[in-house]
Amino acid sequence: MKRGQLEASVLTLVTLALVAFGLVMVYSATSASAALANGDPAYYLKRQAIYALLGLVLMVVVSRLDYRVLRRLAPPLMVTSFALLLAVLVLGQSINGARRWLTFGPAVFQPSELAKLALAIWAASYLTRNRPPLRLAELWRPIGMVAGVFCLLVLAEPDLGTAITILLMLAGMLLVAGTPARTLGGGLGIAGFVSLLAVWFEPYRRARLFSFVNPWHDAQGAGYQTVQAMIGLGSGGIFGRGLGQSIEKANFLPEAHTDMIFAIIGEELGLVGATAVIAAYAAFAYFGLRIALRCKDPFGKRLAAGLTVLVCGQAAINLAAVMGLAPLTGIPLPFVSYGGSSLVVALVSVGILLNIAGNAGARSASVPDSSRGDGRTRPARARSGGGTRRARSTGDVRRVAGSRRGAARS
DSSP states (O other): OOTTHHHHHHHHHHHHHHHHHHHHHHHHHHHHHHHHHHSOTTHHHHHHHHHHHHHHHHHHHHHHSOGGGHHHHHHHHHHHHHHHHHHHHHHOEEETTEEEEEEETTEEEOHHHHHHHHHHHHHHHHHHHSOOOOSHHHHIIIIIHHHHHHHHHHHTTTOHHHHHHHHHHHHHHHHHHTOOHHHHHHHHHHHHHHHHHHHHTSHHHHHHHHHHHOGGGGTTTTTHHHHHHHHHHHHTTTTOSOTTOOSTTTTTSTTTTTTTHHHHHHHHHHHHHHHHHHHHHHHHHHHHHHHHHHOOSHHHHHHHHHHHHHHHHHHHHHHHHHTTSSOOOOOOOTTTSSOHHHHHHHHHHHHHHHHHHHTTTOOOSEEEOTTSTTOOEEEOOTTHHHHHHHHHHHHHHHHHHHHHHHHHHO
């Protein structure tokens, strides 16, 4: 099998399986409530199916385009994302006290999803042109500064989960690029301290943090969602109640079709179904990182690592929150949770990964020269030293021959 074909095939199968499974679970989690509220049990399923179809088309298109063109698109993508993050704070639709969505007619768009993809492309491009930061002071400028600005805009929505995802994604890219683990640990420690401050000065976040420590202490208040998720997971047993037989989705578990859909999976399909979902994300992480490690192009290597961590990092945060291993952050489960923007961006990310897998043996026009302290790039040419020596030796021979002819004339 051609190099990279195995990774691309498995990644495609896992993605398609998760998308199809997500459509089934969205219908299962929303059919009753949609029938009561909208008179159509398939209301949410139809909307999710439209976004899934759009995302799959974009995935195919992006997988056939050379991913290297994304380096030229990094600056406009960053500017567009920054403008949209500002616009959503002013023009965004407020839902449950948060302004995270822009409405364009029947379509709803979440700018923070585009911001994650734009940051991944920009960071990969920057780390290709410059040597990775080796010290904490270097980490701050410009990667830390740019990430900080984007995270502050995301926190203003408010959306702490997306800010955490951005930091995890950039950490994975920096680790692959060569930043020491000690430097990354220091940077993440500072980011964690700032996150704690953001939690402490926001009452609802502070309540979520305390409820995470002991959700049963306030089972009807701040800990209600976590408690109901645990009840759903625990009541599923080994094989679950059966598809469509969840009790928690009947107005017991809030956001059952979005952030907490894994609890419905555990209740209806039991430990077997929940384990299969976790295994699917583990396979995605393994083969996504294999694509990154086998890619010879520095830009492709960093971008593949970032996109893999972006998808699997979100999955890990969501699963940990639903199982009560981490505070609730509002992060959807990629490919499975209801949400158009998240699904489309995740599928576009898969398309980029597939293109990188197909071009894993190619090398970009320039690579960072780590031996030089200025971080500038040099052309990537083969056997440059040998060519220089041959040129010099040819010139020496010509000069010696000329000097001998001049001596003979005299």
